[in-house]
Amino acid sequence: MPKFQIQKLEFNSFNDWISLQGNIVKGFLKSEYTLKIDVSQTNRLLNAIQKINPDVSIYDYLISYTDKDYSEYKFNFEKISGNELSFSELQSESQSQDFKMIRA
Numbered sequence: 001m002p003k004f005q006i007q008k009l010e011f012n013s014f015n016d017w018i019s020l021q022g023n024i025v026k027g028f029l030k031s032e033y034t035l036k037i038d039v040s041q042t043n044r045l046l047n048a049i050q051k052i053n054p055d056v057s058i059y060d061y062l063i064s065y066t067d068k069d070y071s072e073y074k075f076n077f078e079k080i081s082g083n084e085l086s087f088s089e090l091q092s093e094s095q096s097q098d099f100k101m102i103r104a
């Protein structure tokens with residue numbers, strides 16, 4: 001089963017989706033991807049990452065920016081050791097039947 005190594009998680013106050021940047025890993029193969037899931041799943045996803053890394057606070061990896069009516073939030077998980085979720089975990093976290101993959 002392929003896994004997704006989450007490197008960056010980004011969302012803002014104007015969109016209703018989260019952008020997950022990272023790598024899809026299957027065996028020795030690795031490809032860079034951006035996944036987009038519904039913003040309502042932010043806490044579920046962050047809790048899953050926190051569960052993998054009980055000794056660190058994931059909020060130490062948060063950078064936020066606010067300007068009047070606009071807020072932007074970025075988590076940089078490149079240096080965290082447990083940043084890998086299987087696609088079945090991602091789907092159960094998103095509670096939707098499919099999610100969008102954007103490949104650049």
